[in-house]
Amino acid sequence: MRKLALRDEILLRVDKPARYIGNEVNSITKNKAEIAIRHAMCFPDVYEIGMSHLGIQILYGMLNSYEDTWCERVYSPWVDLDKILREENIPLFALESQDPIRDFDFLGFTLQYEMCYTNVLQVLELSGITFKASGRGEDEPIVIGGGPCTYNPEPMADFFDLFYIGEGEARYREVLDCYKENKASGGSRVDFLLKAARIPGIYVPRFYETDYHPDGTIKSMTPMAADIPEKIRKEIVTDFRAAFYPFKPVVPFIKITQDRVVLEIQRGCIRGCRFCQAGQLYRPVRERDVEQLKIYAAEMLKNTGHEEISLSSLSSSDYSHLPELIDFLIDECQEQRTNISLPSLRIDASSLDIMKKVQDVKKSSLTFAPEAGSQRLRDVINKGLTEEAILNGARLAFAGGHSRVKLYFMLGLPSETEEDIAAIGELANKIAAEYYETVPKAKRNGKVQIGVSTSFFIPKAFTAFQWAPQATRDEFLDKAYLARKGISAQLNQKSIKYSWHETDISVLECVMARGDRRLSASIMAAYKNGALFDAWSEHYHYHTWLTSFTETNIDLDFYTTRKREDDEIFPWDFIDCGVSKEYLLREWKKAQAETTTPHCRVSCQGCGAAQYKAGVCL
Amino acid sequence: MKKLRIKFAKYGAMKFIGHLDMMRFFQKAVRRAGINIAYSGGFSPHQIMSFASPLGVGLTSKGEYLDISINTEEPDIEEIFAKLSEQMVEGIEIIAVSELSENAANAMASVAAAGYTVIFNEKKLSLGSENIDWVGQFKSFLQSKTIIYTKCTKKVTREIYLRPLIYEAVVNAENKGIYLLIDASSANSIKPQFVIEAFFDYIGQHLPDFSLDICREEVYANAGTAEDVCFVPLGS
Numbered sequence: 001m002r003k004l005a006l007r008d009e010i011l012l013r014v015d016k017p018a019r020y021i022g023n024e025v026n027s028i029t030k031n032k033a034e035i036a037i038r039h040a041m042c043f044p045d046v047y048e049i050g051m052s053h054l055g056i057q058i059l060y061g062m063l064n065s066y067e068d069t070w071c072e073r074v075y076s077p078w079v080d081l082d083k084i085l086r087e088e089n090i091p092l093f094a095l096e097s098q099d100p101i102r103d104f105d106f107l108g109f110t111l112q113y114e115m116c117y118t119n120v121l122q123v124l125e126l127s128g129i130t131f132k133a134s135g136r137g138e139d140e141p142i143v144i145g146g147g148p149c150t151y152n153p154e155p156m157a158d159f160f161d162l163f164y165i166g167e168g169e170a171r172y173r174e175v176l177d178c179y180k181e182n183k184a185s186g187g188s189r190v191d192f193l194l195k196a197a198r199i200p201g202i203y204v205p206r207f208y209e210t211d212y213h214p215d216g217t218i219k220s221m222t223p224m225a226a227d228i229p230e231k232i233r234k235e236i237v238t239d240f241r242a243a244f245y246p247f248k249p250v251v252p253f254i255k256i257t258q259d260r261v262v263l264e265i266q267r268g269c270i271r272g273c274r275f276c277q278a279g280q281l282y283r284p285v286r287e288r289d290v291e292q293l294k295i296y297a298a299e300m301l302k303n304t305g306h307e308e309i310s311l312s313s314l315s316s317s318d319y320s321h322l323p324e325l326i327d328f329l330i331d332e333c334q335e336q337r338t339n340i341s342l343p344s345l346r347i348d349a350s351s352l353d354i355m356k357k358v359q360d361v362k363k364s365s366l367t368f369a370p371e372a373g374s375q376r377l378r379d380v381i382n383k384g385l386t387e388e389a390i391l392n393g394a395r396l397a398f399a400g401g402h403s404r405v406k407l408y409f410m411l412g413l414p415s416e417t418e419e420d421i422a423a424i425g426e427l428a429n430k431i432a433a434e435y436y437e438t439v440p441k442a443k444r445n446g447k448v449q450i451g452v453s454t455s456f457f458i459p460k461a462f463t464a465f466q467w468a469p470q471a472t473r474d475e476f477l478d479k480a481y482l483a484r485k486g487i488s489a490q491l492n493q494k495s496i497k498y499s500w501h502e503t504d505i506s507v508l509e510c511v512m513a514r515g516d517r518r519l520s521a522s523i524m525a526a527y528k529n530g531a532l533f534d535a536w537s538e539h540y541h542y543h544t545w546l547t548s549f550t551e552t553n554i555d556l557d558f559y560t561t562r563k564r565e566d567d568e569i570f571p572w573d574f575i576d577c578g579v580s581k582e583y584l585l586r587e588w589k590k591a592q593a594e595t596t597t598p599h600c601r602v603s604c605q606g607c608g609a610a611q612y613k614a615g616v617c618l
Numbered sequence: 619m620k621k622l623r624i625k626f627a628k629y630g631a632m633k634f635i636g637h638l639d640m641m642r643f644f645q646k647a648v649r650r651a652g653i654n655i656a657y658s659g660g661f662s663p664h665q666i667m668s669f670a671s672p673l674g675v676g677l678t679s680k681g682e683y684l685d686i687s688i689n690t691e692e693p694d695i696e697e698i699f700a701k702l703s704e705q706m707v708e709g710i711e712i713i714a715v716s717e718l719s720e721n722a723a724n725a726m727a728s729v730a731a732a733g734y735t736v737i738f739n740e741k742k743l744s745l746g747s748e749n750i751d752w753v754g755q756f757k758s759f760l761q762s763k764t765i766i767y768t769k770c771t772k773k774v775t776r777e778i779y780l781r782p783l784i785y786e787a788v789v790n791a792e793n794k795g796i797y798l799l800i801d802a803s804s805a806n807s808i809k810p811q812f813v814i815e816a817f818f819d820y821i822g823q824h825l826p827d828f829s830l831d832i833c834r835e836e837v838y839a840n841a842g843t844a845e846d847v848c849f850v851p852l853g854s
Contacts, residue, residue, distance in 0.1 A: 002630075002631065002708070008676070009828040012676050012828055013828075017634040017675070018635055018639065023709065024707070025646070025650075251646060253643060305645070305648070305705075
């Protein structure tokens with residue numbers, strides 16, 4: 001029997017001990033003696049969040065499909081165990097073998113959101129791994145980062161030996177082979193990193209040097225080693241038919257956030273919403289083969305025993321074989337009483353039809369994401385959604401029995417005026433009115449429930465808005481107040497519930513999203529000052545961060561509210577995400593001119609993603 | 619529709635998995651095994667599955683029971699046993715599958731008593747070295763007319779008269795363990811810890827946290843009457 005890393009007493013003292021024992025169905029155990037590479041894969045947040053992530057399941061399955069590699073999982077210990085590990089000097093361990101992470105060859109992190117950065121430092125420290133990559137000894141694991149945040153990896157540059165830019169399926173094997181060869185030939189850590197830096201998609205921060213202008217903006221970024229690229233181009237899967245898919249995902253004992261089979265139907269998005277980073281990073285959109293998806297779905301349900309399957313993509317409605325896939329799933333699932341959930345659907349006649357087939361109308365609420373209240377501002381952000389389409393969708397939905405609607409908006413979008421904010425309340429009111437007009441009194445089940453939720457806009461790297469200043473904290477508060485006032489002024493205000501996200505987190509996220517490598521020192525300082533689990537509002541302390549920025553001489557406004565010139569060199573410009581800066585600049589200008597851009601299937605905008613010769617670009 | 623009773627053991631790392639998660643584990647395992655389980659009707663159908671008696675986190679067991687209903691008129695018990703066993707993890711082991719008669723009471727309603735072995739964790743507790751005749755003490759403890767245990771929850775404090783709920787207590791001085799057969803019925807169920815805590819109160823000692831290793835040996839139904847009990851394992 002496996003010996004657990006933690007004593008019974010500790011496991012009985014902490015919340016949800018199942019987070020730390022491994023042993024889940026479909027988790028993989030190998031014989032250490034037959035393994036050349038031990039890889040720990042970390043989602044730097046608590047187990048229930050990390051286990052819900054499809055990307056990790058893909059990489060876990062793929063790496064374990066290699067005979068010479070054993071990939072294990074590790075997550076951030078929750079604050080209760082964190083304290084005990086420190087007090088008792090127990091090294092952080094991997095779930096499968098319960099062995100210390102420190103003994104592994106690789107420690108991989110997926111960076112899914114900026115607010116997990118201090119958790120990366122927690123995992124390093126609890127594992128006994130040197131914080132700074134350049135100070136790590138020969139026997140320490142190679143720390144590798146991937147995921148959307150690595151498209152601007154610079155704030156975390158100090159802590160990673162290498163970043164993998166792009167999709168893991170493409171080049172991971174080469175990295176492992178390079179490591180094995182280097183080890184066999186007696187090469188050092190730096191030897192390996194030098195060789196790895198020549199693999200397409202691999203960025204080794206220590207081999208690049210950044211120079212700054214006196215005003216703090218970047219002058220240049222220079223490779224400091226021979227034969228390493230000036231620009232690192234993202235690597236992607238060009239043909240999914242040959243790519244790995246996790247047939248047997250790990251089934252946790254405890255309820256996790258995404259407690260279901262996740263079927264990724266496509267990667268990327270054809271729509272060019274100007275605020276959306278994922279829409280650019282994952283270009284070009286690549287659909288998975290529908291016949292293959294049918295097999296995956298059936299296999300995964302059989303292998304997990306899950307009661308629900310969810311389709312995953314940035315915009316499910318744009319998947320060309322959606323009706324066929326849904327019909328198959330309905331047939332497949334009926335007998336087994338499996339639920340089907342369909343997030344990210346655009347609300348129109350055909351999607352309502354699909355929803356009616358797969359889920360209970362009375363229970364589900366509809367979600368619209370107009371993002372902006374007025375048509376003018378929706379044009380600025382290129383959200384191809386008209387008021388008419390929203391009201392039409394709402395009318396159809398109400399007629400079909402729905403009575404709950406959620407609306408998502410952003411505050412602080414570029415060029416936003418008071419009228420745009422007032423339009424949020426007006427739109428919500430029109431939707432409510434639509435309900436009372438569509439549904440006769442006798443059929444109503446109380447009031448219509450409209451939930452309006454606003455978040456604060458965060459300009460991100462590799463979007464048309466990467467040049468845009470973020471609104472200040474005070475402006476954000478004023479905007480939220482205006483939105484509330486606008487809603488209160490409506491005739492149907494009693495049917496509308498308003499909620500908004502916190503401002504402080506949005507400011508920090510903005511700093512990280514467009515930050516440079518000088519921020520590594522601030523993140524380190526914040527961690528030392530106690531910042532951890534920043535993505536959890538009850539653990540997030542804005543003042544800890546403010547103090548840490550001051551200590552490390554970082555001026556927040558430089559990263560958030562400063563206006564950037566068209567030709568400014570950004571910290572992430574040395575990464576080629578497939579979409580050219582010229583295209584993004586064109587989009588930025590078009591936004592200022594309030595002009596929209598059609599999506600990829602209507603006409604190609606020459607964004608640059610066609611270089612991959614894949615998906616919609618073919 | 620047929621009713622089946624499944625007996626399983628729980629040990630090792632699995633003792634940290636709580637009751638609700640064990641239910642989820644079996645729900646998924648049954649689906650993976652492709653067992654033709656029956657579902658309830660209504661708005662949100664769920665598997666017809668019920669556990670005899672929840673086992674606390676931290677306890678192991680050699681005798682856990684759950685009942686399921688299946689839509690098969692002539693079930694192949696051996697095949698179901700094999701299919702289900704295949705879906706277990708280390709620390710959960712199917713011991714037996716048996717068919718119940720149509721009018722059999724469900725597992726939970728049948729439970730009357732449960733047997734436990736309580737072992738004192740040596741690292742936490744050194745009863746042997748303290749010159750206490752704890753074997754003798756335990757005997758005289760059991761002879762007390764009343765044994766009162768005060769149960770404190772967040773909301774209420776309740777006094778439980780333990781003595782009539784202890785059916786059997788065997789002290790094994792060798793491995794510093796005690797076998798307890800105690801009430802586990804829905805009306806009067808008590809935990810083995812209650813008895814041990816009451817004993818420590820009795821000898822004027824403090825029972826340190828996490829000092830007991832407890833294994834549920836078997837769960838029993840009462841084949842006799844309320845006055846004249848006759849405990850038989852739930853699986854028989």
